[in-house]
Amino acid sequence: MYVHDLNPVLIRFTDAIQLRWYGLAYLGAFVVGAWLLNVLAKRKLWVLPPGAAGDFIAAAAIFGVFIGGRLGYMLWYYPKAHGWDWINQDPLMLFKVWEGGMASHGGILGLVIFTWVYARRKKVSWRGLGDGLCVVSPLGLFFGRMANFINGELYGRIADGVPWAMKFPRALIEQDKAEGLEFSAAMDAASQASDQLKVPIHFEQFLAVQRHSPAVSRAIEPFLLPRHPSQLYEGLLEGLVLFAILWTVRIRCPKAPPGVLTGLFFVFYAIFRIFAEQFREPDSELVMGGLLTSGQFLSLFMIVAGIGFLASARFVKGSAPALKEP
Known part of the structure; x- marks a missing residue:
């Protein structure tokens, strides 16, 4: 049976300076996201004009993904394993992303807050702005899960009798x-x-x-025990399948009211995450009496939020994406 032996470092310059697949995953997500948003803008399927996607993605990466993702990890996942002592003993731990992780749910919440502030400053539809971001975000999730697999982390539960099961040294x-x-x-x-x-x-x-x-x-x-390669499951569902759904809706339904795509993203991401977590080794204590993992529990709130966005698209006045002139 295959024993995971992929190297998380692509190029090692020195012990302190290394080019890692995880960093490349983030970079690839931002580059591809900016390119696709520009494609949508040129087709008048996004509220910002062509050429604005680069600045938008750069700001979203810093103030949404990194800050939101790191805060989510340090306030939800990290205390479950290590407690809250870091706040008094080592508050700089918040910035040591190389000594911990990022929480996808925290990153999503960070992006929700960031797009709301950005939309108000640019005087564009918040829901319309978020729709474009939600269309391209699944590809970023896909890149991230592939990096998790290369790192040999966030592996799956024990999988007896599964032909494609793997063994993870971690x-x-x-x-x-x-x-x-x-x-x-x-x-x-x-x-x-x-x-x-x-x-x-x-x-x-x-x-x-x-x-x-x-x-x-x-x-x-x-x-070592055989385990599900759950990173690949999540990358397929939360990444490629979700992107295919949202991109198809965006292209084939150009008149869809603002908020529809955001609502679909929240609902489908949550459903896929809840399903895939059945095969993933829990990375923190179970909640609700051991019935749900932390990821499944947080995904329930995403379903509620998604329904709220879909309801707003149905009942709150709005129009299909209209290009904002520079």
């Missing part, structure tokens, strides 16, 4: 049972396969050796 720590005996046995087996592992090293250093050593992968394979 799970060695989290699946560790019997007071560390399984982890210790795996490390002992790995040390027999590589001289580099005969001395104690940090787990990240161990992973770096494993990625370049098929012998180490074979040695630890018996100690």
Whole structure:
């Protein structure tokens, strides 16, 4: 069975300066998003004029995705595992994105707030502005999930009898049972396969050796459990399928009232996320008595918000996207 050994670093200049797939995923998302928004603007299917997409995406990346995503992670996911001590002991942890993660739900909320402020400043329809962003956002989600897969993180639950199941070395720590005996046995087996592992090293250093050593992968394979590649499931559903739905509606229904596409994004993203989370190893404590993961719980609010946008498109006066002259 395949043992994950993809390298998250594309090019290593020095130990401190590296070109990582995760960073490229964000860059690719912003570049492709700006290009597609410009395409929509030229077809008069967005409220901003052609050429404005670049500045809009750059601002959305900083004030929506990064700030919202990081705040969402530090206020929701991080405390569940590490508590709230970081606020007093290390408040700069908020900016150390390389020592934690980003929350997609936080990024989405950040974009909602950012587009509202941006629309007021530019005097354009908030719902119309958001519709364009929601059409292209799924591709950014797709790039992000592919980066998660390359990093070997946010892997799936145990998958017995699934032909395409994989084994993720990062799970060695989290699946560790019997007071560390399984982890210790795996490390002992790995040390027999590589001289580099005969001395104690940090787990990240161990992973770096494993990625370049098929012998180490074979040695630890018996100690790993087969898991769903849930990152690929989420990338397919939340990314490609959702983009195909929204892009088709935008092109084939140019007169759709503002808010329809935003509502569809929220509802379909939530449905796809709730479904895919059944195969993903929970990255924080379950909620509602263990019935839902954090991602599923937060997605329920997205369904409510999506219904609200769809209702506003139906009952609140508005018109199809009209190009705002520069």
